[in-house]
Amino acid sequence: MKIQFEICTDNIVEFAELLSENDMDNQIAGSTEEGNLLVNVICSRGDRDVLDQLEELAESDE
Numbered sequence: 001m002k003i004q005f006e007i008c009t010d011n012i013v014e015f016a017e018l019l020s021e022n023d024m025d026n027q028i029a030g031s032t033e034e035g036n037l038l039v040n041v042i043c044s045r046g047d048r049d050v051l052d053q054l055e056e057l058a059e060s061d062e
Helices: 009-021 045-059
Strands: 002-007 026-031 037-042
Touching: 002 009, 002 045, 009 037, 009 045
Parallel strands: none
Antiparallel strands: 002 037, 026 037
16 A cells, blocks of 8 residues: 655654664655655555554644
8 A cells, every 4th residue: 555645854854764664665756835745655554553653743744
């Protein structure tokens, strides 16, 4: 399953570290007019805890 996150550049390092620690495939898909990054993450149902953490980072500056 692929999920797209919109990440504020202030949180991108922590977001990237979490992806790396969990060996999750991802790619930068672009950016928004506000300067946020769009990141596609490939995940499975077993990644629910990590996805919750990623979602928190994505929402923290909305």
